[in-house]
Amino acid sequence: MEETPKVLRKIIHIDMDAFYASVEQRDNPDLRGKPIAVGGSPQGRGGVVATASYEARKFGVRSAMPSKRAIQLCPAIIFVKPRFEAYKEVSRQVRAIFERYTDIIEPLSLDEAYLDVTIDKQGIGSAIDIATAIKGAIRNELGLTASAGISINKFIAKIASDMHKPDGITFIGPSRIERFVSDLPVEKFHGVGKVTAEKMKNLGLHTGGDIKKLSEQELRKHFGKAGSFYYKIVRGIDNRPVEPEQETKSIGAEDTFPYDLTKLEEMELALEKITETVCRRLDKHNLKGKTITVKIKYSDFKIITRSKSFSDCLNDHNSILAAARELLEKTEPEGAKIRLLGITISNFPSLLSKGNGKCAPGQLNLF
């Protein structure tokens, strides 16, 4: 069944402009206004440009271009050695700015992120105003510029952020999406690289509108699973959620034995020891999970896993051990040669329900 989100979402894609190069120009006034390239210098073998400043881009210098080629295009170009620690630090500062406006942040890399601002944390009122505020904070506090794309899904927001670079802001509302996608050249589509674009053009597909004329079946025939994705996306449908990275997705422990276990009692004893470790780790992180996974590695290094989910959390030694035993016993372990056993607890509910408990911005409280 095709699930459509009940509520129209508001997604912002933020892309820092020429990130590494801009940080270098900010930190070193001598580089400002000059064509620079962050990346391997042409003296070394196979150096490539990681990021070129906008001054260098005027000469045609691009990311991932061999440094030698960059020099041919722009003889005055200055090469700067990357300082990834510095970029990471700036990236953290940018993220801190995002966090003022939303809790749902999906970083794509140091210089790009999706934000879901459907829940308007500060009660600013509109996603366009939120994006403007974020760009303003990045400029005033970090001395850098970013481009923002705003729409109802990730796909359109990302394309939008690229439309008026640098320092741009582009909003594509629901009524404009269909026409916008129809006019879009295929190589702009997310996931369409050179090879696929070539294949599409050979099929006479040059724009989103061309793809739209094909049925989902036809698209699947030509492009496999990605075909379904293209089918939906040219209709402006992209239900992928903005997925914040979770600190901890699972907690587990495993044990490799000095000799292969063949007796059930030995295995159960081992499970008990592993359970203890798992419980200690769960306690330490103050987590309880609903899913248990048992991992078994046999003497021939074949690995199997068995898991089970419960409606409530497995929170004590006894329930974890009982569930682990049950899973182990289903594999008919008696007589098998087992090298390693492991138990993992996952599916921590706190993160999933985080959004629900939160109240709407601007809602006043009684107490």
Place this chain on the structure above:
Amino acid sequence: MKFIVSSSQLLKQLQHINGVINANTVLPILEDFLFEVDKNKLTVVATDLETVMRIQMDIEAKETGKVCIPARILMDSLKNIPDQPLTFNIDKNFSVEITSDNGKYKVMGENPDNFPKEPTADDTTSFTMTATALVTAINKTLFAVSNDDLRPAMTGVFFELNKDYLQCVATDAHRLVRYKRTDVSCPKADSFIVPRKPLNLLKSALPDNEDEITLSYNSNHLFVKHGTTQMSCRLIDARFPDYKVVIPSDNPYKMVVTKSDFQSALRRVSVFSNKSTNQVALNISGSELQLAAQDVDFSFEGNERMKCQYDGEDITIAFNARFLIEMLNAADSEEVRLELSTPTKAGIIKPTEMDDSEDVLMLVMPLMLNQ
């Protein structure tokens, strides 16, 4: 052990208590019903360790005994068996065989000794009320209960007992409902908080009639008895917020509107509201109420105007429309009164008419208006 029971009666009784059982529980025995047979009486128990429900019914049996039977498979089979007497045969290994006119069905039961013990009703205080009074009290309050596990006191309904009334209060910190009945008398002034799940179960298990219900409680548990159906549940061990101080004593501006018209208008206009807030702004001036919702990003806008009786200064105040719609549901009168003071202070909703023995007061905090 062997007993004979009517299939439809058994199904009907089990449906009252089946909701207690969670799927995929950590303790597998919690997915079972406990059957206890004693002298032509069958008692069936379901529990999730917090809430326990039991029913009792007449059967034909010569022996006494107990067994745990997996609930889901039993319910699924009973739903499909036409009304007839069923014979249950349970052997020493707790294997259960059910014989009907259509055939035989077998399922493995479990040892009843492993079924969790029920809380004992020690040191209880009791009072009675009608089934309809309890069901009404639940219906009028449960919707306002909080889902926020971080504030456990608000995840249940607060029962306040007194010699000449029973008061039920629910709040999620944004709105509050206080429902009072003066036709219920409790032995002493006392209070406790009942979690959401048992109240939901009671709501569907109890008839909406004048049957007498007995409620007993001690410091940890509530016990509810209606004829042959019983429920016990653990009470929420937390302090309910001091709600009395947040009820405004005198909101000077009063508006009276037809409830159904107001509710329909809110439903229509809120379609165009910002979905994270459901914000609908009420602009009241003279005898006109304007409702306005918008979402700037999507260029959504909804506006309506309707007649009202208003006594007060012109005001613009915004609320979460869902809150208002739910609260209006809990008002049984044709018209409702909305009492306001300022755009940042709680509004009061009251039905304009009530039975003498009942009183409902609802509070709702506004949304800050976007500039």
